Structure formats: structure tokens, C-alpha cells
Amino acid sequence: MGTMNDTPSTSIECGTCVAAGTTACTDCIVTHLLANDDGPVDFVPVALGSPSDTGAAPVDDAPVDIRGHPAAQGHRGGRADPGDRVIELFRRAGLVDEPVVRAMAGLDLKNVGMRIYVDGKRRASDFGEVGFTRFGIGGPVVLTHSRMVVDALRANRKVVVSLDLKPALDENKLDSRLQRDFHERREERIDSVLRGLVPREMVETCLHFCDIDAAKNARLIDGRERMRMRRWLKDFRLDISGHRPLAEAIVTAGGIPPAEITPHTMESTLVRGLYLCGELLDIDGDTGGYNLQAAFSTGWLAGRSAAAADAGTLSADKPLS
């Protein structure tokens, strides 16, 4: 929430209201934060959120600077340079540009194993829900690791995601299952048999990557082809070619490092009287409520601290309650 101050020494300046000759407003876009002549601002909690377009934030039209105090230069009020501190956490990681992968758009897989390799080294292992979009892959498990992936992509590292579509079966058990299915349904086309093993939307992709003719009868699948299918089911590899833009980020780890904040009050260590919270801070958590909780908790603390400081009751020793 952008916070306006209606005292004569207005600390936050709203361009629209200044132009209109007013000082108090609650529903405008904050454009600048101004320090008072003597340095500190007037106990202002600031909660402008992230530069992502997916929220309500109208920030593209309203870059917020924190000005007027030499020490304020270190803060960039929620508009950290994307090339600098902002880390994007994307709804969807980019993927190989294979039309056949895009054909799976809309498919959500539950109970999938996922490993992430960066320059050939395993950097993460997880299990859960992965979805395909027209851009690539997404879903909770992808989101959890996307900060690491985005960092790696920015450092020009090669990122590969490997999906284990049959995590409950080891290679031997999976091979037995394939042999049994192919035998029991030996007169059927392999694309039809595969529908019993993977979602319908994945059949074409599987056959493409395993280089098997969809019209081939199951009884004609040889040992090498079965091995390719087994390996693909356990280790479906996708080169990550990029990530979605900042505008689509769900969480952005917004830019002001926690080291520049006094943790028991949320006051800036660079601008006295300025209290920062939520996604203005360079923090992030897994999806599922952790980011909202961080925003609620830091927002509560920033607001209470600012009010207590304004009332002269803020104590360095006594925690707020």
C-alpha cells in the first residue's frame, strides 16, 4: 500500500496531488519519497510491492525514488534495476522450443520427480506437480526452484530439467511393466498402448523423443526401443532455454537487502523514519503462503513501529506487541 502523509512536512509526494495543490490522498500513485530538511522522513511505512505486472501494482508508470537524503541513495524503493538486485521467480520457466513440447500445453502432472542440472551438475531434486504451458513448464515444483534457475541462466549456464514420470518404479520394475503391457496388447498400435502409461497428451512427445513410429504394433517393439522408452519415462530431459519476463513474476525478491533494515522495527538503516516491508525487500519464499505471510508480518511490524516512533513510544529494548 502506498502511504500518504498529510502533515505540513509531507514526506511522500504524490505527483497528481501536488499538481492539484492538495497534500492528502489515499488512492494515488506515489512518485517520490522526500526526506525532511534535517534528514529523516516522518515515520512512514512503505509497502509498494513488486515490479511484477501480475499484481495490482501500477509501478511501470510510477518509478519511486527515495530522495532528499544522501544516505538514501542505497535504496531504490521497489524499483531495483532488473539487471541488478531483482531476482525473478517465474510462474513459467522457459523451455526447449520444440513444437512437440508445446503440444502438451495445459497438461498438469502430479507425483512427478524432477531433477535440475546446471552445467551437468545436479543442483536440485524434488517431487510434486509440474505443468506444461505454451511457453514451457511451470507448476509448484518448478516455481520452488526457479530463482536458482534464473540465476543460472543469467550466468549463461546450461540448465537441464529431467522429469521422472514413473518415480514409484525403478528401471527393472518399469521394464517388467512395459514387457507385460506390450505382450498383453501385442496386436495394438504402440500409441494406443502408451495411453495406458502416460497421459494422452504425452504420447506423441514420448514417441518423438524415443524415435518410434506411432503405427507400429506393440509386438514389434524391440529391446532397444523398449529401453529408450524406459529411459525416457525415467529421465525426460528438457533444455531450459530461458525464463518468462519480470512482468509475469509472482515473487520478485524486490531489491532492498535485509542488511539495510533494522529487523525488530523494519526501519531503514539508511533513511531514519522510513519503514519498509513486504516485497520491497529482497526476500522470497516458496509459493503456498510464505510470501504473503512475510508481507503480513513485516507490514504489521513496519506499521506498528512507525506509529510507535511517531508517538514517541518506540523502545530499542522493548519488542512491540
Ligand SMILES: Cc1cc2nc3c(=O)[nH]c(=O)nc-3n(C[C@H](O)[C@H](O)[C@H](O)COP(=O)(O)OP(=O)(O)OC[C@H]3O[C@@H](n4cnc5c(N)ncnc54)[C@H](O)[C@@H]3O)c2cc1C
Ligand atoms: C499472481 C500471483 C500469485 C501469487 N500467489 C502467491 C501465493 O500463492 N502465496 C504467496 O505466499 N504469495 C503469492 N504471491 C506473492 C504475494 O502476493 C506477494 O508477495 C505479496 O502480495 C506482497 O505484498 P506487498 O504488500 O509487499 O505488495 P503488494 O501486494 O504488491 O501490494 C503493493 C500495493 O502497492 C500499490 N503500489 C505500487 N506502487 C505504487 C505507487 N507508486 N503508488 C501507490 N501505490 C502503489 C500496488 O497497487 C499494490 O496495491 C503471488 C503473487 C502474484 C502476482
